[in-house]
Amino acid sequence: MEKFFDEYLNFIVWLTPNRFLRIFWFFVIFELCRYVILDFFLLSLSRITRYLNRHKYEEARERFLFEQPFVSVIIPGKNEGKHIFKLVKSLQAQTYKNFETIVVDDGSDDDTPIIGRSMQRAGLISMFLRNDLRGGKASAANLALRFAKGKYIVHLDADCSFDYDAIEQILLPFYMDDRVGAVGGNVMVRNYKESLVTTLQALEYYDTISVGRVISSYLGIYRVISGAFGAFRSDVMDKIKGWDIGPGLDGDITVKVRKAGYSVKFAQKAVCLTSAPNTFRKLAKQRMRWDKSLVRFRMRKHKDVFYPNQAFNWSNFLSFFENILYGFVLNFKWIFYLIDMLYNHFSQVQFIILTNFVLYVLMNYFKFLVFSLFRERKNAPISYFLIYIPCMVIYFGYFLRLVRLFAHTKELLFKASYDDPWNPLKTSKHAKEMGL
């Protein structure tokens, strides 16, 4: 043990800045520069812009409150009956009141139809629609959309709950900019205390998801409106004709809105709490689905974004490029890094791993603390998370990466997402045939 420390100390002393860069190039370029320095810079910039535009925000809010647009809250899902009552109660507490609620039961095999019907009878929801034959999430959302009367459509997951002003906050971006076609809400993990895996996800949502979306929204390359909480302009939805079949329909609909020429914003203050998967197994399954859809939608269905003359526009291009670079190419690149290290620095590999670990931990602490300044709404005390931050290195660096690698390979080689039982077979068969 002592011997190891002596050698490790020697290794540290041996590290000159040049050697540091040579060995930790991956960390420096792809982590430090991209996720710390660039993000910090962009976060600050977005905050400054927001400050400069604060009167615009107030004006937008006044216009919104004056207009009181009618909003359709749609809640498609299967076997979600048990959540609906709580959800409706949380909606009734909203500051904004002028909305209808449309619940679509996509072939549930539990008590959802009974619950839905009795709630409709009691006037707690405006419309309860049930399809006896399951058609998949997209069809359920489309059915709700078909009968929605609102000027805006707010799409929710039934197992979420909302800040009292969430609906108001998610609608404001439409009033700040006419070109906004869709707005994503800020999803946080409600059950962060449930298990290690939910705590880690809460951290992840704080960090990459929330902060990442503030930045991508600022840059105009915000990609995925979470299915848990998103708002859409009805006329835009009419133009793009609703949701196409998933999985990954959240990302897909966002791309469709962008391609139709509208911008997509992230509303940091529109907070929604969701229940995250509580085991690594369930989480892996969820992420596999998300990651496969990157390949399926960015690289297959919407590949025209990369071709000039077709649906080209710079922000779409950048959004896709960034997504594919970081989500896909670099995911394979860390394998090159691994090979580089094993091949060129094999004798020092144990120190490199340790140092990398330390670097990542430090970076995560730094990011967590500094970026906390940019979060106005926290659903848990910062101190709660501090001891879990070292675990993030393993969670991010190994777990999520492996899942992603596995998912991408599977999708690229086997188009596995079409076999996902998440969709009924009758629909995925058609999607596969048409290469959607």
Place this chain on the structure above:
Amino acid sequence: MDSKIENIMHQDSNGEITYNGHTFYILYPNSGKSIEELLGYTAILIHAVHSAFASFTIQRLRSYKDAKMYLKPIYFINPSIDSGGYINSLIDGSIFNVNQLNSIIPNIEEILIRTHQLKNTESATYEASIITKFLTLAYTRGRKQVDPIPYQFSGINYSYAGISCNFEHSEEQKVFSILDKAEKDGLIQGEFYDKTHYCNKCNHGALNYRSVCPKCSSSDSLTQDIVHHFPCGNVGPISDFQNEFDDNLNCPKCNKVLRHIGVDYDKPSVLHICRKCDHKFQDFDVKAKCLNCEFDNELEELIEKSIKRYTITNKGENATVFGYLPANREIEEIPGTIRYSLFSNLVSLEIERVRVVGSKNNLAMIYLHNTTELVTKIGEDRRRVLTKEVVNIIKKFLRPYDLITYKNPSLMVLTLYDISIENASLLLEEIVDLLKKLLTDNIKGYNVLIDSRIQPIDIHTTYKTQISELTVGFD
């Protein structure tokens, strides 16, 4: 054969027929006869060409208070249509013309024999009188079981022979309480037959069930299939997919033609669109509109009732033959009166006592006619209140040690001790006048008819002889 019948059958122009020692009366519409005038005939033949007249008349005759009428053999003659199960259960049969009289004679005689077996058809209370009617009618017709019969003109959907005809639609729910009482007393045994529902507002059973819009309760709606096009995930009512030119379904989202149900599209549900308020819904409300008062009942608010079929028990048969006396609780409970048995004992003792000393004691009775009518008019509860009041008034005329009892709800017996028979008679007259006034004032349209008698107590005769002398014709 015709000549034979003519020999013994005599028919006069009024509709009276004498045949085989029996008298018949053919009742035509507008015959102008009152029911009392019909009491003397052996049997009634209702001319049933007009079925409405026929069913109205049979119900009137069977609901008459006097057993002489309600137990009478009654037939339809020349019926134009079958009047249905319930009306048929009230008649004893039908014939097409008087030449067929012969065929019903055995049946008539059977009914007469059975009617003759009944020792007592008087009843102490209104309820008891209806139960008696129900039991005796079944008994004289040799029926051990009484079934509820669906009847479109019934306010409770089912009718029971002998009971239902005694009530107006609005009061028909009383049929249940009467049958319940008879069952409680062990006279009949009920068995589940069916379930039925009544309007929450008026208790009527004629209800129109229909599917309505859950929002505005209109029953005018349009139903459409929902179509799901698999390749593009488009979902909407089938009208979204239809066109004016051909029968093809075209997807408005992806412009494809829908080819084959189950392969590239399906119909996962249906949607109803209200034509009145445009509400779109998948589940109708079912409501029951009352055809009597037009109230639109939610199904949950309907009054649900089990309809039973009844078998007459041995106890019930006994009560039919020997008379049905309901437990006299309500009589005993009247303050100021004593039980009849106690009354008998005390008066007997008094007769013994004064045999030595001698006295001027009197025994009186007051009989109130048609108490059943009284109960129908004011109800059992008010009648009890009224009875209490009557007792209080009478007590004011009596000495503190005089005794009052009810032998049955119509018959009151009392003592007037230590007073000459002349004065006692005057006193009784005064009491009766006051009672008449009280009842006339309190009950509108009620024909008060009171009989009273008084006689001095004879110390040489038994109480038993004296009381039966006193109440003869009224007990």
